[in-house]
Amino acid sequence: MTASRNRVALWVTGAAVALLAAAALRFGPALPQRPNAPPSGPAGAWSSVDTVGKGESLANVLARGGLGGDDQSAAIRSATLIDPRKIPAGMEVRFAGDSTNGTDPRPTDVALMFSADLTLHLVRAGNSWSSREERTPWVTDTLVMHGVVHTNLYVAVNAGAGDLHSKGARAELAWAIADIFEYRVDMSRELQDGDAVRAVFERSRSPAGVERIGAILAAGLERSGAELQAIRFVPQGESKADYYDQDGHSLRAQFLRAPLSFRRISSVFGMREHPILGEWRSHKGTDYAAASGTPIRSIGNGIVIFAGTRGGYGNSIDIRHPNGFVTRYGHMKGFASGIRTGSRVSMGQTIGYVGMTGLATGPHLHFEVLVGGVQRDPRTALKSNSGPPLGSGDLAAFDRVRHEALARLDLPAGAVKVPATVAH
Numbered sequence: 289m290t291a292s293r294n295r296v297a298l299w300v301t302g303a304a305v306a307l308l309a310a311a312a313l314r315f316g317p318a319l320p321q322r323p324n325a326p327p328s329g330p331a332g333a334w335s336s337v338d339t340v341g342k343g344e345s346l347a348n349v350l351a352r353g354g355l356g357g358d359d360q361s362a363a364i365r366s367a368t369l370i371d372p373r374k375i376p377a378g379m380e381v382r383f384a385g386d387s388t389n390g391t392d393p394r395p396t397d398v399a400l401m402f403s404a405d406l407t408l409h410l411v412r413a414g415n416s417w418s419s420r421e422e423r424t425p426w427v428t429d430t431l432v433m434h435g436v437v438h439t440n441l442y443v444a445v446n447a448g449a450g451d452l453h454s455k456g457a458r459a460e461l462a463w464a465i466a467d468i469f470e471y472r473v474d475m476s477r478e479l480q481d482g483d484a485v486r487a488v489f490e491r492s493r494s495p496a497g498v499e500r501i502g503a504i505l506a507a508g509l510e511r512s513g514a515e516l517q518a519i520r521f522v523p524q525g526e527s528k529a530d531y532y533d534q535d536g537h538s539l540r541a542q543f544l545r546a547p548l549s550f551r552r553i554s555s556v557f558g559m560r561e562h563p564i565l566g567e568w569r570s571h572k573g574t575d576y577a578a579a580s581g582t583p584i585r586s587i588g589n590g591i592v593i594f595a596g597t598r599g600g601y602g603n604s605i606d607i608r609h610p611n612g613f614v615t616r617y618g619h620m621k622g623f624a625s626g627i628r629t630g631s632r633v634s635m636g637q638t639i640g641y642v643g644m645t646g647l648a649t650g651p652h653l654h655f656e657v658l659v660g661g662v663q664r665d666p667r668t669a670l671k672s673n674s675g676p677p678l679g680s681g682d683l684a685a686f687d688r689v690r691h692e693a694l695a696r697l698d699l700p701a702g703a704v705k706v707p708a709t710v711a712h
Contacts, residue, residue, distance in 0.1 A: 335384040342377040349375075353383040354394055359417070363398060363410045366417040370400070370408060404498040426492040428502060430704040432696060433461065437483040441466055441475050444485055451702050452491065457499040461489065465507055468518045468531050471675065473509060474545040476576070478667070484510040488696040488704070503529070506693035519690045523682045536686055538675030543609075544587040544635060545670055547617060547655050548576050548642075572663035573616070573656035580651040582642040583624075584617055585635075587670075592631040592639075595623055601654065602646025605639055613669070614661075618654035619646050 338349055350360045364372045380401040387393055398410040407422040435448025445462035452458050465487055466475045473479070490502030507518040517534040531539045586607055593614070594606035601618035605627065608614050621643025633639055644651045657669040678686055696704060 454499040471541040536678040600647035614658040616656040
């Protein structure tokens with residue numbers, strides 16, 4: 289009797305649960321779909337957006353967008369312009385479909401958003417797939433920037449380039465200007481409060497508002513009341529433009545002014561208290577504070593005459609240059625591949641990495657210039673660093689280009705009032 293009552297109670301309980309579940313399905317909220325899945329509601333046009341995960345295959349993303357195995361394979365085969373195994377993580381994928389005239393919920397268009405100006409569409413017609421490339425034209429214009437240095441070049445450019453709306457584009461402009469002048473000026477330590485910078489440059493914009501910095505047509509860097517100009521010019525017989533100062537001398541010279549591309553100086557040449565030994569001694573060189581592992585470059589062509597460990601310098605390299613100068617790089621974390629005594633190196637080549645070996649309290653590069661075996665202040669030793677002049681046959685054309693460039697540099701900051709062009 290008791291067992292019979294238990295069976296009845298279990299049946300009643302199960303029936304109640306079934307009725308509640310049925311009511312929930314009829315009157316309760318629908319179970320949520322994946323946000324990127326095709327909708328299963330009323331017929332009509334629909335769209336959804338997904339993102340490629342790290343290490344994820346394109347097939348997985350297509351599956352989430354509503355494509356089965358056959359569709360996945362056909363869609364991927366149609367994408368002959370790409371390698372489906374190398375789809376970048378974070379790329380946006382947009383799905384679109386239209387079931388107005390039927391019940392087919394599958395996407396009819398899959399847009400792979402490779403960049404701001406490049407989209408690859410995978411298009412379905414029935415069970416067949418094809419692909420087409422869509423390139424969005426960029427509009428190119430010319431801007432003038434005027435900035436005043438109070439702390440560093442980046443802050444000056446950031447404040448003076450008000451017509452550049454992208455912070456990344458402003459940073460790109462600052463470093464492009466630094467690259468132009470890096471043979472004449474150490475931007476990390478030779479700029480003073482009140483110095484000025486100006487530039488005429490091209491900017492490209494996409495319809496989505498993405499900005500890119502194009503060619504810098506001219507730039508000026510005023511220090512202590514004297515301006516060093518950089519004019520973009522293509523000499524006769526050359527196919528590539530380069531930069532020349534107002535006297536027609538190349539800004540590319542025998543030496544770079546600094547051994548680090550991204551640099552922040554931590555001490556100056558002269559007498560200072562040594563950070564470890566705690567005594568006053570002549571610090572005949574320049575310390576560049578930088579993150580451990582930052583690449584160190586040779587400031588000029590030469591031969592490595594020492595690569596090893598040397599006392600307080602820790603891991604260090606000495607390079608002898610053709611004019612008899614020797615440059616020394618100390619406290620390095622390690623050497624670049626192939627760098628050893630006797631190796632030939634070229635200007636700008638990575639020779640090692642910032643570290644804190646030897647007598648160092650933190651990661652930085654100790655840099656010296658030796659002339660005739662005597663340590664010299666790098667600021668003065670590398671000051672006379674002018675590049676070769678233009679040939680006489682180029683001077684007339686250069687003067688015309690320079691005159692036009694300076695006229696634009698003198699314009700107020702902002703867009704130059706010339707017709708915009710479309711870059712494809």
